[in-house]
Amino acid sequence: MTEISGKSLHEIYKEDARKYKESIKLTGNFDKREALKVTIPMEEFDKLEKLALSAHTDELSVEKLQEQLNTAKNALTEIAYTRQEIWRGGTLVGFEATEDAKIASDALAAIGGDDE
DSSP: OOEETTEEHHHHHHHHHHHHHHHOOOOSOOOTTSOOOOOOOHHHHHHHHHHHHHHHHHHHHHHHHHHHHHHHHHHHHHHHTOEEEEEETTEEEEEEEOHHHHHHHHHHHHHOSOOO
């Protein structure tokens, strides 16, 4: 997940939402089990809406990136197992990894393990 100054975007959004919630002062007697109708300035509503949409967009972006990473890892894994025949004097003596397989193996090692 993208990080800004050591915090993930999720943490930043959560902190902003908490700060906003703490800034609202509710007074009066009301039953917490019933719906509460609150009137807020449109500007504040827009901020909350943007915050919610940003968090949702980030979640979708992370899911899409994870899907793309998994697709790339699957393709690299297939390539990493490709082998070529080794022939000596007309006799098949074994198999060795292709150059592409070596590159794919290095790429997989650089990507690292599964985070799922």
